[in-house]
Amino acid sequence: MKTLLYKTGILGGLICALALQAKAQDKLVDYYGSFRVNTSDNRMSGNVLNNDTTSERRGSGGDFVFDLGIKIQPNENFRANAILRSATTIGDNSANTQQLGTLTQAGIITIFRQVKVEGLIKDKVRYEIGDIDVKLSPYTLVNGQDLFTTYEADVFRQRRSVLTYENFNIEDNWRLQGFQSATNLRLGKAIDKLGIKAFATRVRPSNETDQQDRFVFGTQLLADKNKNIQVGLNYVTLFDNVGSSADTIEKYANHVLTGSYDIAFPTQNFRFSLEGESGISANQYFIETLNTTSESNDFFVDLGINVAHEKSGITLETAYLNVGPNFTSPGAQTLRIQHTGSPYFFPTLANNSTARNINMMDRLTDINLYNQQLSTGLMYYQPIFGNVLPYGKATPNRQGITIGLGHQKDSKKLVKVNLNAALLSEITGEGTTELRQFTQLKGGAICSLGQLLSFKKKIELSLGVRQESTTRTGSAQVDFSSLMIDAGATIETIHKLDLLIGAKYLIGQGNESLTNRDAFNNIIGFTSYDIDMDQIIFAAGARVNFFKNAYASIDYNRFVLTDLKDVTNDYNWGNLFMNFWFKF
Amino acid sequence: MKRLPYLYFAFSILIVFSCQRKDIEQFGPDLAIASAQFQMTTDFTSNKSSVNLAVEALTFATTFNEEVTWTIIISGTSSGATKTITGTSNFIDATNASWDGGHDGRNFFHSNEDVTTLLTVFGVDESWSLNITLLGSKVYDGTLLYDFDDNGLVLPDWNWWFFFDENCAQCFDEKVKFVEEDSIDPIQGEYLAIYGQDGIGPNSFYVGGFSHGDVGSFGLTGSLSDNYFNCYLRPQENSCEVTINLYEADGDVYAYKFIPDWESWKKVSFKISDATYTGSGDGTKDITTINKVEFLLNTEGTPGHFVGYDVDYLIFTEDGPFIP
Numbered sequence: 021m022k023t024l025l026y027k028t029g030i031l032g033g034l035i036c037a038l039a040l041q042a043k044a045q046d047k048l049v050d051y052y053g054s055f056r057v058n059t060s061d062n063r064m065s066g067n068v069l070n071n072d073t074t075s076e077r078r079g080s081g082g083d084f085v086f087d088l089g090i091k092i093q094p095n096e097n098f099r100a101n102a103i104l105r106s107a108t109t110i111g112d113n114s115a116n117t118q119q120l121g122t123l124t125q126a127g128i129i130t131i132f133r134q135v136k137v138e139g140l141i142k143d144k145v146r147y148e149i150g151d152i153d154v155k156l157s158p159y160t161l162v163n164g165q166d167l168f169t170t171y172e173a174d175v176f177r178q179r180r181s182v183l184t185y186e187n188f189n190i191e192d193n194w195r196l197q198g199f200q201s202a203t204n205l206r207l208g209k210a211i212d213k214l215g216i217k218a219f220a221t222r223v224r225p226s227n228e229t230d231q232q233d234r235f236v237f238g239t240q241l242l243a244d245k246n247k248n249i250q251v252g253l254n255y256v257t258l259f260d261n262v263g264s265s266a267d268t269i270e271k272y273a274n275h276v277l278t279g280s281y282d283i284a285f286p287t288q289n290f291r292f293s294l295e296g297e298s299g300i301s302a303n304q305y306f307i308e309t310l311n312t313t314s315e316s317n318d319f320f321v322d323l324g325i326n327v328a329h330e331k332s333g334i335t336l337e338t339a340y341l342n343v344g345p346n347f348t349s350p351g352a353q354t355l356r357i358q359h360t361g362s363p364y365f366f367p368t369l370a371n372n373s374t375a376r377n378i379n380m381m382d383r384l385t386d387i388n389l390y391n392q393q394l395s396t397g398l399m400y401y402q403p404i405f406g407n408v409l410p411y412g413k414a415t416p417n418r419q420g421i422t423i424g425l426g427h428q429k430d431s432k433k434l435v436k437v438n439l440n441a442a443l444l445s446e447i448t449g450e451g452t453t454e455l456r457q458f459t460q461l462k463g464g465a466i467c468s469l470g471q472l473l474s475f476k477k478k479i480e481l482s483l484g485v486r487q488e489s490t491t492r493t494g495s496a497q498v499d500f501s502s503l504m505i506d507a508g509a510t511i512e513t514i515h516k517l518d519l520l521i522g523a524k525y526l527i528g529q530g531n532e533s534l535t536n537r538d539a540f541n542n543i544i545g546f547t548s549y550d551i552d553m554d555q556i557i558f559a560a561g562a563r564v565n566f567f568k569n570a571y572a573s574i575d576y577n578r579f580v581l582t583d584l585k586d587v588t589n590d591y592n593w594g595n596l597f598m599n600f601w602f603k604f
Numbered sequence: 605m606k607r608l609p610y611l612y613f614a615f616s617i618l619i620v621f622s623c624q625r626k627d628i629e630q631f632g633p634d635l636a637i638a639s640a641q642f643q644m645t646t647d648f649t650s651n652k653s654s655v656n657l658a659v660e661a662l663t664f665a666t667t668f669n670e671e672v673t674w675t676i677i678i679s680g681t682s683s684g685a686t687k688t689i690t691g692t693s694n695f696i697d698a699t700n701a702s703w704d705g706g707h708d709g710r711n712f713f714h715s716n717e718d719v720t721t722l723l724t725v726f727g728v729d730e731s732w733s734l735n736i737t738l739l740g741s742k743v744y745d746g747t748l749l750y751d752f753d754d755n756g757l758v759l760p761d762w763n764w765w766f767f768f769d770e771n772c773a774q775c776f777d778e779k780v781k782f783v784e785e786d787s788i789d790p791i792q793g794e795y796l797a798i799y800g801q802d803g804i805g806p807n808s809f810y811v812g813g814f815s816h817g818d819v820g821s822f823g824l825t826g827s828l829s830d831n832y833f834n835c836y837l838r839p840q841e842n843s844c845e846v847t848i849n850l851y852e853a854d855g856d857v858y859a860y861k862f863i864p865d866w867e868s869w870k871k872v873s874f875k876i877s878d879a880t881y882t883g884s885g886d887g888t889k890d891i892t893t894i895n896k897v898e899f900l901l902n903t904e905g906t907p908g909h910f911v912g913y914d915v916d917y918l919i920f921t922e923d924g925p926f927i928p
Contacts, residue, residue, distance in 0.1 A: 109748045112741075179805050190900050227863050229862035266862075267874065267878055311925075318625060319625075323771075345628075363770065417631075448628050451630065451633065451635025452630060453629045453630050476750075495635075495671070496636055497639075508898050531727065542632075545632070545690055546633075548637075548724075550727070585729075
């Protein structure tokens with residue numbers, strides 16, 4: 021690891037030197053980046069620490085992080101782009117002993133955060149090589165949002181922005197390493213525009229002995245006609261490159277092919293559209309130590325009708341969803357967060373003998389719980405955080421109806437309101453022939469009250485609610501429900517000083533049976549999940565906006581976990597977080 | 605031409621709806637969750653309070669007033685080994701809850717250790733436990749070559765010996781006894797350790813290895829692709845390459861190389877047919893004449909690093925890899 025850091029440091033220095041030289045010669049070098057300093061103080065208390073003398077009660081953290089991005093553009097059709105990161109832990113004085121010419125010291129890391137070259141061929145074909153962000157459709161490749169954060173309070177959104185920045189969670193893209201290219205073609209009268217996108221990435225390197233290279237290749241064709249018709253074709257494959265290691269102890273191949281459609285029928289006041297996606301998956305996995313090959317094929321249908329009132333901005337949509345039990349799409353079903361991860365603060369309880377389950381606070385603050393790797397198996401999840409569609413739209417074994425009602429006036433950005441419902445059931449029972457029934461209601465509103473009342477100062481209110489229930493009758497009864505409420509306000513006081521307040525409330529009640537799966541995704545058993553639990557975060561803070569893309573903030577978060585089945589598990593977590601962030 | 609998108613849409617839908625799923629009513633094993641009226645009608649018991657698993661199995665018994673999904677988790681107090689038995693029924697007896705001493709995870713149960721057995725029922729908060737003493741641990745299927753334990757020899761001591769490159773520094777080998785800190789290690793008793801540092805001379809990657817004296821034939825039978833060589837291996841921090849050489853009586857040598865890119869102990873298994881011929885002998889692989897196993901240690905990546913690994917429980921198995 022140290023060798024790697026030295027190498028990257030030296031490389032970084034060379035790039036900087038070349039960049040400076042290039043600037044002198046061509047004046048085509050540009051710089052961008054970010055400088056962030058943050059500290060946090062964490063304290064835990066509550067019943068869970070009674071009779072516990074050794075588990076952590078306090079924890080603190082803090083980092084200086086400087087990301088220097090360098091864009092070298094020798095001509096308008098080519099650009100090399102690198103982000104060099106220097107980071108150190110606040111209070112690590114070993115950094116002060118840094119010797120001239122030594123790029124890596126204890127306490128300081130210097131690494132490449134991103135390396136990419138991009139360009140344009142013949143003014144038509146865009147390409148990127150290196151660290152690339154890729155996304156196709158919700159059923160083929162997407163890095164789905166964690167939890168229900170659409171109407172999250174500003175004080176939490178601001179905190180979450182650190183997570184998304186650190187984990188490259190940019191607009192539901194996966195950050196992968198490889199090659200990506202895209203172009204738009206004009207094909208005469210039949211098709212106004214044909215967009216073509218293709219990528220090839222490696223998600224796991226070979227160790228040259230028994231672990232093969234694992235690649236993800238994908239392509240998307242999108243044809244547009246008259247601004248009212250768009251049809252698309254998506255294909256993604258995740259596969260092991262047989263022969264890239266000396267021995268083949270496993271061989272995985274997955275293919276997903278989908279067609280998408282958005283066909284509109286505009287009238288004077290309304291815009292009717294038929295939209296959706298349907299497709300098939302094929303999965304094959306061989307594991308030598310088990311001497312077994314598993315094969316599965318399945319399909320999905322997501323077919324919807326959308327009506328939009330152009331003048332008012334009101335939309336109504338409904339869709340039929342049917343995602344097969346064996347529909348397998350690692351690119352769409354991999355979770356953004358690892359529910360089995362070990363939290364950074366207070367990782368163990370009961371005298372360090374029991375791992376602490378991650379909670380809502382960890383999900384909001386812990387960078388290391390976020391996942392960068394595509395998973396070939398369905399990942400474990402906690403139903404309290406979402407049980408109806410835990411793997412997003414591509415959640416297997418679901419069928420039913422979804423309905424959505426929305427209102428958004430983008431022109432004034434005064435009010436945004438949305439209400440969605442999902443009435444779903446399983447297609448095949450798990451452990452029984454009885455099917456689970458799922459209901460989900462979610463909605464929210466963001467209101468720019470200041471603008472509505474013609475105040476000069478910003479006043480923004482937000483409210484989001486999600487309610488879910490899962491039931492199953494028969495000999496394996498399930499009755500589980502959860503409620504999540506997110507409320508917040510942002511109030512501009514004196515010039516450029518915002519006061520932020522917010523609350524998140526999550527309650528989970530009832531019993532569920534979690535599935536235990538083998539390497540092939542087959543269900544091999546069940547684990548009881550029986551809880552009656554509340555999780556609440558209260559947050560209040562202030563933010564000074566120095567100028568565009570530069571702010572300093574301080575906020576205090578109080579997290580309270582109440583286990584109504586066993587009060588000895590109750591605990592509180594106080595968190596003070598200070599952050600200065602300047603992006604340039 | 606105008607109808608092309610609509611045809612595409614219709615075609616897409618048609619293709620998908622023409623797909624048919626297999627008619628499966630249920631995934632996974634049966635699941636029955638206890639109702640509010642659930643009762644255990646006879647006590648949870650075992651056939652023995654102390655048992656030698658080398659000669660007999662441990663069985664459990666109880667009855668319920670309704671069919672439920674139950675789980676028995678057996679945990680070794682010193683080994684950390686666990687075994688889970690689960691089922692769905694209104695009774696537990698020797699037909700559905702018999703334990704032969706096998707384990708689920710990495711760790712083996714030890715002889716002379718106490719184990720706890722915990723019975724839980726799906727949908728019931730209460731649990732029931734029993735304490736058992738293991739007088740002896742399971743004897744696994746396969747041809748156990750050596751587990752490096754004084755008390756665990758299956759075959760006579762073969763005079764294991766070590767060899768190192770002439771430039772090897774800090775080279776040592778030892779038969780190490782598990783100490784208390786190693787209590788999470790998989791196998792009871794002792795293991796073999798080899799460490800060293802090279803980086804000099806023409807064989808700068810090569811550190812050393814170990815092998816054993818002539819013991820005649822291992823007596824393996826069956827086809828090359830049905831037989832596996834297995835061992836447990838724990839690499840040290842720096843990256844190394846492990847070579848396992850299998851020698852035949854006629855001088856043929858077949859090698860299996862790998863880079864152990866994991867931490868702690870892990871089972872390594874490979875088919876004899878996957879070991880590659882390295883150029884000695886007549887090149888005809890014959891499993892019945894295999895009579896020697898040799899381990900080599902090389903530096904991986906940049907030579908000069910201090911490298912090493914621990915190894916234990918060398919066993920040949922037939923019809924599949926070693927499954928504890």
